[in-house]
Amino acid sequence: MCEKGSGTLSSRKQDKQKQEKRSLVRSAAYRCFRDAGYYGTKVDDICDSAGLSKGSFYNLYNSKQEVFIDLLNTWALEVIPEIFEQFEASVVGRENSISQIRSALSEELHRGRTVIPLWLEFNVLAIHEESFRRALAKFYRRARSAIADVLRPSMRLVFSEDELQGVANVIFGAYMGLVTQEITDPGNANAEYAIDQFLKVLGPWLQHLQFKTAPPQSPEGQSPS
Numbered sequence: 001m002c003e004k005g006s007g008t009l010s011s012r013k014q015d016k017q018k019q020e021k022r023s024l025v026r027s028a029a030y031r032c033f034r035d036a037g038y039y040g041t042k043v044d045d046i047c048d049s050a051g052l053s054k055g056s057f058y059n060l061y062n063s064k065q066e067v068f069i070d071l072l073n074t075w076a077l078e079v080i081p082e083i084f085e086q087f088e089a090s091v092v093g094r095e096n097s098i099s100q101i102r103s104a105l106s107e108e109l110h111r112g113r114t115v116i117p118l119w120l121e122f123n124v125l126a127i128h129e130e131s132f133r134r135a136l137a138k139f140y141r142r143a144r145s146a147i148a149d150v151l152r153p154s155m156r157l158v159f160s161e162d163e164l165q166g167v168a169n170v171i172f173g174a175y176m177g178l179v180t181q182e183i184t185d186p187g188n189a190n191a192e193y194a195i196d197q198f199l200k201v202l203g204p205w206l207q208h209l210q211f212k213t214a215p216p217q218s219p220e221g222q223s224p225s
Helices: 001-037 041-049 054-060 064-091 097-128 130-155 159-183 191-213
Strands: none
Touching: 001 054, 001 064, 001 097, 041 054, 041 064, 064 130, 097 130, 097 159, 097 191, 130 159, 159 191
């Protein structure tokens, strides 16, 4: 029994070390893909960036393509929820929600200017490779779902669930589109300014809708039970 328990602990330690190395490779691959593109990146480049031998790489992944797909899946599972947890913390429960949304979006624009060029290449690759398409689709679904989760607490009395999902889809698409335009036309397409102007219009409209759909108050100023 003792020998079996010892072996289990050793196996868990090995699994943990393997996962740590896979995380190291994913981070290195992201840097390489970001700087040189998918096709411009070789396995040797990823190994050099990660500080691992080629043999160690192939003990963890079968190919560059497998790292690419694992990177997308990891973003879908970890990065998107993390981004929108931060976004939600900035927005939910604040008195001036539009101001907080503006601040949170500003922070995410800085992240997007780095990440979105890589997403664009991922989209092109997904056209020709089914495994890429599935991984990217999962990533986008989680992103849209996370936006809907942020909106739902304050907007559930304003929109139906289908309408809420539609708004979330448009917000995500607009976010990517604005940053993409800014990357390609920085002199004439300022994403942060465009969002700021949009929120100046959106804020009063949303506040009006929330007021119109708010539960009636009792004479004592309390919502009826």
